[in-house]
Amino acid sequence: MTTYYRPLVQNGARRPDGAVSLAGQALWFTHAERLSRSECSSIVAAQDMPDDIRESLSHPRAPIAGLDMNRVQIMGILNATPDSFSDGGMHNSVQSACHAAEQMVAQDATILDIGGESTRPGAAFVPEDEEIARTEPLIQAIREQTQALISIDTRKASVAKAAWRAGAGLINDVSGFTFDPDLAPFCAQVGAPVCVMHMQGDPATMQDEPRYDDVLLDVYDFLDQQVQNLEVLGLRRDHIIVDPGIGFGKTEAHNLTLLRNLSLFHGLGCPILLGVSRKGFIGQIGKETRKDARAPGSIAVGLAGLAQGVQILRVHDVAETAQALRLWAAVR
Template sequence: MVRLISKDVDLRELLNQIGSDPASYGIFLDKDSHLRVWIDEVYYPAASVIKQECLSCGADAAVHKHVITGKVEKSSVLILANVRQLKCLVDKLRRMPYWGLNQIADEIKSVLEDREARTFVLTMPNGTLELRRTKVMTILNATPDSFFPGSRVDLHTGLERAVDAEENGAAFIDIGGASTRPGAAEIGEDEELRRVIPLLRQVRERVKLFISVDTYRAEVAKQALENGADLINDIYGLQFDKEMANVIADYGVPVVIMHMRGTPATMQEYASYDDLMKELHTYFVERVEYALSKGIKENQIILDPGIGFAKLPEHNLEVLRRIEELFTLGFPVLVGHSRKSTMGKILGGVPAEERLFGTVAWTSYLTWKGVHIVRVHDTKPNVDAVKAVEAIREGI
């Protein structure tokens, strides 16, 4: 597996993880000014060749200290290089049809291509949307037990919230009928339909926003799409209901594939990781392959790392710090960070009602990082944050 590693990760931590000689740390720290490309566990002669070819291209690579002696069978590799040097390395490795080096070359090339600024275009029943800048998705919870009481809506308040979202610059609204907060109990399909469909119909008649429906049930998704929804947001990543992928493929709409372990009721029992970002990368590769095998097209897929889902606060912060690593998978990235409990902990244990300013700060950070969609409870403050950051980056 080949992936980029964020510059926000301590290089010493990465070198220690590889098993590099501590005496070499200073050398690599002096060269850590460009891209970091991580290659997981390759046969030790391949690791040695990659390092030598990196040096011949003017780059460098960290490997396990015993690669040169052959005392380890495998080693991960951390390449420190600029784009020109990586292209040189790709050209060299492609000529080596042994130890998987030519395949590694192709993966490095793919990572480079997906790293480049890409404009994604979502094609939906009610139009198309270019994800060149960060877009805001406003949450409408048609539930009595969502963790933030201010997000709970009925038919009347839901319509008001949707109109407000449109007037204040949101691109999407996301209607959910089943709470997915930690510990939430599962409700029946009939109850979910009763909560979602009437609100969806009413909102569809009044606003031109793109409407997402937050559901993991195929029948709810199908009825939502029949009643004006534009995309489906599935916290189970197409795993809960085996018919969900077929519905997405049949209707040709975008789908948000989120990372989670367990269920909302049990997920925090599974919040343990040896390498969180590797887990996310592996999970999304597998889920994307599954989606494609079911007839879902690449341009329909959006990825969500699942902030707060089977993750402790330290995990959530690591995902946010390294969010750009997910961009190299080649799909738009959505982050739902609004008023989450991690923010409450950071701010001294404040309730969800007092986490707005922290949420807006995270929205600003994610916009600067280049996240494609932020899913939030409060439209105007977050839209303003996006506009302010984009103005610094691109001008008014």
């Protein structure tokens, strides 16, 4: 029987005896919720947890592609697609995309996530050559104007290879390295940092009645197994980011369960990326039908994630998010 530990995260300069730092951050915990698939949950003291679990939860995360994982990083979304759910068609030319990238970096984005295939619910498959044509020249142009980390949002090895040659420094696979068997070996070969996301099904069908035995533990187990698989291939765990995949094959209830329990994923020993920007459940709960008017809801959920130790926020609204982070940090 697998036992899981979700740290009950707290914040404050004054810590009680026995407090344990969370992933090397200013956050800490003295207790955790012990979970399993066969028993009721219970609360245990941090000092009573297994040593290896406590170490996974507490040790500082190494830098990823030179970025400090002990401070919050903003990943700006830049889709070179005609049909992405929020910004489709906005950056179809290299000139407009480069201008958007320049703005995001000036607004404090430290990562630019470039995508050439929409992964919104119901999205159709994009052929590899078309995805490369959308992303490779854009990455080349952006690389010439900024030193920000460029991430390629793709599930295809050929696209990742072209992006890597063009100057990308992070491979972000929404399929969690389950779609293309050649992608993970390529990342291991070149030593590329990666982000492993959970998605049930594929974009075309993922929102067709998604079901789980236990969404929190099922997503954790998937990410745990994929991280181990990548390690077997030769990727170092400190080069791996994990993403629970909010909105990818999940109902509103599934999303909220994951968001309430994000601190569990620190047990994987990897930085956590949270991507909630402008998503459907934010519109539903926040009562906002306009996708580009969901910054307040997106920021609220993002800050809730940061309170649980999330290291990277993937967002459309960079300036607004950065402003909120500065105030959030000052108050805390």
